Amino acid sequence: MRRVVIVDDHAMFRAGVRAEIAGRVEVLAEAEDVDTAVAAVLQHRPEVVLLDVHLPGGGGAEVMRRAAPRCPETRFLALSVSDAAEDVIGTIRGGARGYVTKTITGPELVDAIERVATGDAVFSPRLAGFVLDAFAGTIEVAQVDEDLDRLTEREREVMRLIARGYAYKEVASELFISVKTVETHVSSVLRKLQLSSRHELTRWATDRRLL
Secondary structure (H helix, E strand, O other): EEEEEEEEOHHHHHEEEEEEOOOEEEEEEEEEHHHHHHHHHHHHOOOOOEEOOOOOOOOHHHHHHHHHHHHOOOEEEEEEEOOOOOHHHHHHHHHHOEEOOOOOOHHHHHHHHHHHHOOEEEHHHHHHHHHHHHHHOOHHHHHHHHHOOOOHHHHHHHHHHHHOOOOOOHHHHHHOOHHHHHHHHHHHHHHOOOOOHHHHHHHHHHHHHOO
16 A cells, blocks of 8 residues: 555545545644645655645645655645645645646545655646646746735635635635634735626636636
């Protein structure tokens, strides 16, 4: 069995992943933020790290920056709720060998782990296009990053879900936060981006290929 470390700041999600791959992949450890992730990778030296993009302490890219040079045999597979172009491209630039979304099934994830462990690059179908577009120069990543610098990582997550038409209650369930917290984040996003409605937010996100 392939040996992995699961990195995600939501305990319920980590438990779900562990249950989905049980018996087919050995989970050596779990981590919830950048510091615990780096420590787990250095201690256990897994074949593959299942890595969330947005983490307390600097995000998945920071985990790779700190751990990868000291564990060259370990490969990183992003497993994220986000399918936004700048997250995909930034994570691949940071050193990940693949990027799949959390809608992936258990058997598909086991297959992705196996492929990444053997050196393949693995992407959810829609996400592969982002990478190709970035290398072709059709996505202005620098401009997207500049716009998003105004938002915190959690605000970015809320922004994308709201722009896709999720109700506040659905966003709260997806991100394991309260409805009141969602409302606070939405107000902050609209203020920082100088937008006045969810409709404008959807158009803003669509123009930047963030959906």
